[in-house]
Amino acid sequence: MKAKFIKSFEERLALYIGISALITLVVEVCTVFLIRLIAGKLRYMGYRSALMSPDGINPSFRLGILLAVGILVFIFSFYFLVQKYMRYVRIIINGMKDIAQGDFDKDIPVESMDEFGQIAGYLNQMEENIKVIMERERIAEHTKNDLISSVAHDLRTPLTSIIGYLGWVKEQPDLDVQVRQKYLDIAYRKAQHLEQMTNELFGFVKLEHREMSLQMGILNLSQLLAQLLDECVPSFEKYGLETEYICSDNQVMLEGDGNLLARLYDNLLNNAIKYGKDGKMIRVELEKRGDYAVTRVINYGYVIPQEDIANIFRKFYRVEQSRSQDTGGTGLGLAIVQQIAELHQGTVSVKSSLQGTVFEVTLPLNQGIEEQD
Numbered sequence: 001m002k003a004k005f006i007k008s009f010e011e012r013l014a015l016y017i018g019i020s021a022l023i024t025l026v027v028e029v030c031t032v033f034l035i036r037l038i039a040g041k042l043r044y045m046g047y048r049s050a051l052m053s054p055d056g057i058n059p060s061f062r063l064g065i066l067l068a069v070g071i072l073v074f075i076f077s078f079y080f081l082v083q084k085y086m087r088y089v090r091i092i093i094n095g096m097k098d099i100a101q102g103d104f105d106k107d108i109p110v111e112s113m114d115e116f117g118q119i120a121g122y123l124n125q126m127e128e129n130i131k132v133i134m135e136r137e138r139i140a141e142h143t144k145n146d147l148i149s150s151v152a153h154d155l156r157t158p159l160t161s162i163i164g165y166l167g168w169v170k171e172q173p174d175l176d177v178q179v180r181q182k183y184l185d186i187a188y189r190k191a192q193h194l195e196q197m198t199n200e201l202f203g204f205v206k207l208e209h210r211e212m213s214l215q216m217g218i219l220n221l222s223q224l225l226a227q228l229l230d231e232c233v234p235s236f237e238k239y240g241l242e243t244e245y246i247c248s249d250n251q252v253m254l255e256g257d258g259n260l261l262a263r264l265y266d267n268l269l270n271n272a273i274k275y276g277k278d279g280k281m282i283r284v285e286l287e288k289r290g291d292y293a294v295t296r297v298i299n300y301g302y303v304i305p306q307e308d309i310a311n312i313f314r315k316f317y318r319v320e321q322s323r324s325q326d327t328g329g330t331g332l333g334l335a336i337v338q339q340i341a342e343l344h345q346g347t348v349s350v351k352s353s354l355q356g357t358v359f360e361v362t363l364p365l366n367q368g369i370e371e372q373d
């Protein structure tokens with residue numbers, strides 16, 4: 001019986017007792033009529049016995065029949081009703097058995113609103129949660145494996161060179177001093193690159209696990225960008241890049257972690273230099289849009305293929321072409337940019353076409369992040 005209005009098992013039991021009593025009453029009334037009918041017929045036929053008095057069936061015999069019929073009808077109807085309900089309990093038990101055996105795909109039907117219906121509902125919910133947790137675990141495991149293989153790959157490349165150059169120097173004691181110095185310089189530069197990559201990796205892991213405490217403060221974003229652009233001047237000159245800084249307001253004051261934000265824009269500027277060398281020009285734009293500061297770092301030249309756009313914020317993702325180029329990155333830069341933007345309740349997006357590659361960062365001016373120490 002699917003009585004959806006019943007809220008508890010006690011109510012269900014009371015309902016079953018009520019229904020059984022009603023059925024018993026109806027059967028008892030019918031029995032009374034039947035007894036009367038049979039007694040009338042017997043009397044008419046002149047039948048006499050100890051169970052028959054002159055005015056009908058013996059009252060205690062009649063009471064005995066009614067009592068026996070009543071008890072039997074009540075027990076059977078109650079058993080029948082409970083039995084139907086017990087089938088539902090067995091369905092729930094089977095569902096629990098499936099879950100215990102690791103099958104999370106079968107839903108248990110929610111057939112009532114009482115405690116058993118609730119158990120079924122909660123079990124279904126538990127199944128969903130377990131599935132979500134397992135999926136997250138699977139992705140985390142996958143990411144971890146990705147991370148290990150990418151790190152191993154990226155660390156091995158400079159390490160192999162360092163070992164190669166140092167081994168060469170060690171095995172050639174008569175090597176010309178200048179050549180020896182040149183090899184040592186290369187090995188030193190590679191070791192520095194290795195150190196930078198390791199630091200970047202540590203920084204990223206810390207960011208990803210939100211282990212980094214934000215040193216919040218009010219900073220002048222217009223000035224920060226001008227300063228970062230100044231620091232890039234040697235690279236701009238090296239690659240013959242012109243720069244344009246368009247800032248509608250010299251006082252874009254923003255609440256944030258200065259070091260992290262510098263790292264965010266530094267990554268974007270370095271990418272613009274690395275991948276926009278052929279574009280001859282880099283543009284940086286800053287504007288206030290309502291309660292937000294919107295920054296755009298634009299470079300020209302190399303267009304990011306459409307199929308890579310969706311992936312470039314993933315850690316260790318590098319567009320195939322840039323892997324073969326001598327750009328020497330780890331593919332963590334944009335993942336770090338995104339992490340930092342998110343830590344500041346902001347967003348970062350990218351568009352790339354022949355009109356330029358635009359990385360747009362939107363940060364709230366006041367994000368209410370509580371200062372931490």
Ligand SMILES: Nc1ncnc2c1ncn2[C@@H]1O[C@H](COP(=O)(O)OP(=O)(O)OP(=O)(O)O)[C@@H](O)[C@H]1O
Pocket residue numbers: 267271272275276299302303304312317318319320322323328329330331332333334335357
């Ligand atoms: N401004 C850009 N113009 C064109 N392509 C870009 C630009 N920025 C990033 N990309 C592409 O996106 C990929 C991912 O960039 P990301 O900064 O995450 O890694 P990376 O520069 O390769 O290495 P890292 O920054 O860790 O040293 C790059 O390999 C490059 O192919």
Ligand SMILES: [Mg+2]
Pocket residue numbers: 267270271329331332333334
């Ligand atoms: Mg980069």
